[in-house]
Amino acid sequence: MGNATVAGSAKPRAGSWNLGAAQLSRRHVGDGAEEIRPLDEVAVDDVVASTPWRTFRWYAGQQHYSGTYWAATESDHVIYESRLELARLLFADFDVGVQRIAAQPFLLSCSVGGKERRHIPDYLLLTNAGPVIVDVKPRRQLASKTVAFTFEWTRSVLTARGWRYEVWSEPPPIELENVRFLAGYRRAWFFDPDVLAAVRSAVWEGIRIEEALSAVSAYPAPSVRAALFHLLWRQEFSVDMTQRLTTASVLRTAS
Structure with missing residues (x-):
């Protein structure tokens, strides 16, 4: 990529x-x-x-x-x-x-x-x-x-x-923008294991990011959002990186 x-x-x-x-x-x-x-x-x-x-x-x-x-x-x-x-x-x-x-x-x-x-x-x-x-x-x-x-x-x-x-040489601009954004969530020690576990349990094949975020209500929304992006950085889930990452992006689970 x-x-x-x-x-x-x-x-x-x-x-x-x-x-x-x-x-x-x-x-x-x-x-x-x-x-x-x-x-x-x-x-x-x-x-x-x-x-x-x-x-x-x-x-x-x-x-x-x-x-x-x-x-x-x-x-x-x-x-x-x-x-x-x-x-x-x-x-x-x-x-x-x-x-x-x-x-x-x-x-x-x-x-x-x-x-x-x-x-x-x-x-x-x-x-x-x-x-x-x-x-x-x-x-x-x-x-x-x-x-x-x-x-x-x-x-x-x-x-x-x-x-x-x-x-x-130069990568596709949208891919670079997405990777650069997710890199902001790369430091693993910032994330509560319990929040990560809750996000994992809320994600299934084909769910949109906004749906996954709203499905986890037991923790503050900013923590849930950051945890999801960290898991995307780790590629436990994936999205189409050739398209701009938004809350409407569709999540894919690891095969």
């Missing part, structure tokens, strides 16, 4: 580029010491446990928007370097198939056509289906030959390692 696609989705042409042995550099948590190893010898769990290769920068007149986002998936803050990267973080945090999120996870280096190339991907997502390396780039920049070249050799190297690679 929200995956705006990718330049370089065609079959990698690694053989035609004469790619040299790739190396991955990561930084240890704590002292920030650098470790460089051949890519095919690196365990993804070690990469996830690394500190970001670089942190965001603040300077006068900068054109990008940097910050930190508290991710429920990590129970910790994750950095981003643009509003588009923040959007990708929101979607990753909302995805129940994502187990870990690592920002600026490593420096990838490789000899491409006899020249040393280097690239730092934006995110590593450890998912139920395996690792996914993500680069985030505005759609308008994907036509750049330099950008396309970087993403293509990166894709070739990472897919040869057995890792998935994704280039993510």
Whole structure:
């Protein structure tokens, strides 16, 4: 959901580029010491446990928007370097198939056509289906030959390692608006287990949000409303995220 696609989705042409042995550099948590190893010898769990290769920068007149986002998936803050990267973080945090999120996870280096190339991907997502390396780039920049070249050799190297690679651009605006709204209810410790249980018992397949809210009368309405949105964030229930979320939205139960 929200995956705006990718330049370089065609079959990698690694053989035609004469790619040299790739190396991955990561930084240890704590002292920030650098470790460089051949890519095919690196365990993804070690990469996830690394500190970001670089942190965001603040300077006068900068054109990008940097910050930190508290991710429920990590129970910790994750950095981003643009509003588009923040959007990708929101979607990753909302995805129940994502187990870990690592920002600026490593420096990838490789000899491409006899020249040393280097690239730092934006995110590593450890998912139920395996690792996914993500680069985030505005759609308008994907036509750049330099950008396309970087993403293509990166894709070739990472897919040869057995890792998935994704280039993510602007998501559908309504989906982003819905996910951003539900993210306001992501912190589990704010919610009374009794209220959550009452909301669960009031929801059935096809009921509208307004009907579910009115069915729980034993607790204050604001608490019931917040609890329902938290359960939507956890995806215990679902709605059509391609449509604007309203009290008329129809709830679906987990299959």
